[in-house]
Amino acid sequence: MNQALQVSVLLVALLAGLAQDPPGPPATGEAAAPLATIAWESTVRPPMRRVIDALKRSRLDGLSARIKLACDADGNVIDAALLESTGNEALDREILRWAQDVKLKPAPPGGIGVLPMTLMRPR
Structure with missing residues (x-):
């Protein structure tokens, strides 16, 4: 990614707290355990050119997304799903495409975690 794009786009990881799966019917009457939030700094990220484009x-700003990532023991993403959409179908599609190439170091507990992100357009 060229330096101008890196400077012009701000990606902020929301690092505080624990993210949870959306509510669903309890299987055995037990509450679902919260998923660990994946710290932005603990990821090896591929270039984000398509996400930035x-x-x-979209001409939108301040969009949030939460991505549920499942990975193998080495931190390679084997599945990605949006828990919270940006509201823009094309952008969501590019985020999921990008997420498939993320590597987690270390892998989250149980191999599943949530990567929150906020995307800001350049001013």
């Missing part, structure tokens, strides 16, 4: 095309 989709964000620019």
Whole structure:
């Protein structure tokens, strides 16, 4: 990614607290355990060119997304799903495409965690 794009786009990881799966019917009457929040700093991220381009095309700002990532023991993502959409279908699609190439170091407990992100357009 060129330096201008890196400077012009701010990605902020929301690091505080624990994210949870959306509510669903309890299988055995037990509450679902919260998923660990994945710290932005504990990821090896591929270039975000397509995400940035989709964000620019959307002409929206301050969009949030929460991505549920499942990974193997080495931290390679084997599945990604949106828990919270940005509200823009094209941008969501590019975020999921990007998330497939993220590597987690270390892998979250149980191999599943949530990566929250906020995307800001350049001013």
